[in-house]
Amino acid sequence: MTQAVSNPNPAPDSSNAERPTFILVDGHSLAFRSYFAFAKGRDGGLRTTTGIPTSVCFGFLKALLEVMATQQPEAMAIAFDLGLPTFRHEADDTYKADRPGTPEDFIPDMKNLHELLAGLNVEVVTAPGYEADDVLGTLALKASAAGFRVKILTGDRDLFQLIDLQQEIGVLYLSKTFIQGGGTGPTDFGVEQVKEKLGVLPSQVVDFKALCGDKSDNIPGVKGIGEKTAVQLLESYNDLDNIYASIDRIKGATKKKLEEGKESAYHSRHLAQIVVDVPLEINLEECKLKGFDRTVLEPILEKLEFKSFLGKVNQLQQRFGGAAEELGDKEDKEDNYQLPTTNYQPDDDLWFFTAADTEANQKQSLSPIQPQIIDTAAKLTQLVEHLQTFTDSATPVAWDTETTDLEPRDAQLVGIGCCWGDEATDMAYIPIGHAAGANLDRATVLEALRPILESDRYPKALQNTKFDRLVLRFQGINLAGVIFDSMLASYVL
Incomplete structure (x- = not known):
């Protein structure tokens, strides 16, 4: 299996300035963020008047449209996990074992999301035996080689390892409040942003996890090595192999921890490394945005009671690469999307109040x-x-x-x-x-x-x-x- 390698000091390539954009979406990451963006509201999430949960569908579609408006992509693909064991589970049966169960109302919402994406004619990609991250890594390299500028939409730091400026592969990192409308949109992450957030380069992210582990994925790392020590080791020795090649130069307790945890370090690196040669049966041409059949999409939007989206189907058609219809004044041309139901009351800490509103209110009482x-x-x-x-x-x-x-x-x-x-x-x-x-x-x-x-x-x-x-x-x-x-x-x- 080929693994991602980033060039930390790429030479600028002016010939790629006009590359079309290919958006890759970390499906489950965006779906979970959409769900929890509304789950802490007073009513515990969005639902139709008949009780169908819609937090995932609404947040996902809203986020997609806002990203598409700024990035203007020509192609898009969305990768999902299959929920089945992968090669990482075969290597370590405790991998991701501590994650809690999926919320009950998330499951039907996800089913409707897949139906919605099919209605939008967007390519969804999965691969048995692999995770969505591996699918994204593989597609990123394929798209870059085909002449695209690649942006990966995710809230998962694991995907930082794919960032490569020379190949024009970057990450659109989801802010905490983007889906709710309180943020400034995803942050465009490159080498400098990863260095600022984690203290290491994209090419060092895997070895960083190999050293200090990743609790969310149950990757053990080296016992006793924390993030600060991992950063210091990588600053001094660049990568895991060189750290162990230079073990005699490392002193004290850190040396002992590294020696005792060598097997765990390389095992952790194997778990953390994204595979970039997944055997995918997909042609990139299939990922180009080409519009949708509105007779298929509109019944789905009606079932979900997405009235604001129904009022903008012509805009959606154009956004997803289709030809607009002449509708005169029939369609709302404002590019804003209202909550689908009126029974949802968002948390006051998350919605509606600007900084000026807050300051004025604080002066009052x-x-x-x-x-x-x-x-x-x-x-x-x-x-x-x-x-x-x-x-x-x-x-x-x-x-x-x-x-x-x-x-x-x-x-x-x-x-x-x-x-x-x-x-x-x-x-x-x-x-x-x-x-x-x-x-x-x-x-x-x-x-x-x-x-x-x-x-x-x-x-x-x-x-x-x-x-x-x-x-x-x-x-x-x-x-x-x-x-x-x-x-x-x-x-x-």
């Missing part, structure tokens, strides 16, 4: 709440002791997580909040991952809270428990004792 900020070990101990007194199911403690992402598997934990009474001070917030101000060590906080969070003895109330449960599970916490979910309760009001 101060918040009546006065949370205790838990920023020392002593305060944490005192809080835990206090929370241990709440064992009555009539007075559950309310909990919430603050994260950097709306997709739990990509989210970093920023803080944890809890509330135990109706007084302004009956609440606490524990900062863990803020960019400014004091933070407590994440591992210390989680271990201190674990006896409470994982015990049925301490009753809990949450808003959208499903999301917080997944976030905590990825942090090694198995949430228990939830007796009330305000979002679920809203369904029966």
Whole structure:
């Protein structure tokens, strides 16, 4: 199997300035981000009036159209995982074993998404025995060799290893709020952006994971080697092979860890490396945008109650490479897409308020709440002791997580909040991952809270428990004792 190799110092190639654009989409990454973009809203996601879940379909299509508007692609392909074992699972039966199960309402939404993409006449590509990343890597090289400028739309950092400026392969990295409309769109990632985000070059991403592992994929790495040490080693020795060739120059505990973890390092590299020669039975001509049959698409949009898209079918036709029809004033020409149903109320923290709105509101009134900020070990101990007194199911403690992402598997934990009474001070917030101000060590906080969070003895109330449960599970916490979910309760009001 051929593996991706990036040139960290490519020479500029002015002859490629007019290359047409080929958009490759990481299907499951965009689908999950679409789902979780709306799952934390007050109603837990988008649905039709008949109850069909549509968060995935709406977010996915909206994101595609916004990217297409800026990139103006001539061709597009969307890669999905098949949900079957791959060569990586055969090499390691624990690979991705710790990922939580798929939410129940995600499954029918995905089925409808595939129907929607078929209606749009967009090429969907899968490969038995391989992951979507491998399909994307293979298509990226094929498209580049065929004269395309390639952009990979994803929220997955694994795909950074495919970035190659000389071959004009880049990544459009999804922002946390892009799908909801609160962001500035995907960030165009090249060599410099990867270096800034991870501390390594695209050509070093695989060896970076080989050294420090990847918890989300259950890639072990070298025990005891963290991200900072991995970056330092790669800065000094460039790649994994040279690190081990120079092992005698490395001193102390790091040398011992590397020696003991050599087998794990190379095993991890095998798991992290994207394959770029997957045997795909596809002609790139099939991926060129060529429009769709509106008699096929319109019934799908009607079933999903996507009224704003139905009002812009002519624009969709042009965007997806078809010929526009003369419709006069029949079609709305504004390039905005409204939420498909009126029963969805988005989270106020995520929607509608501009910076100016927020500033004006803050000047009008101060918040009546006065949370205790838990920023020392002593305060944490005192809080835990206090929370241990709440064992009555009539007075559950309310909990919430603050994260950097709306997709739990990509989210970093920023803080944890809890509330135990109706007084302004009956609440606490524990900062863990803020960019400014004091933070407590994440591992210390989680271990201190674990006896409470994982015990049925301490009753809990949450808003959208499903999301917080997944976030905590990825942090090694198995949430228990939830007796009330305000979002679920809203369904029966």
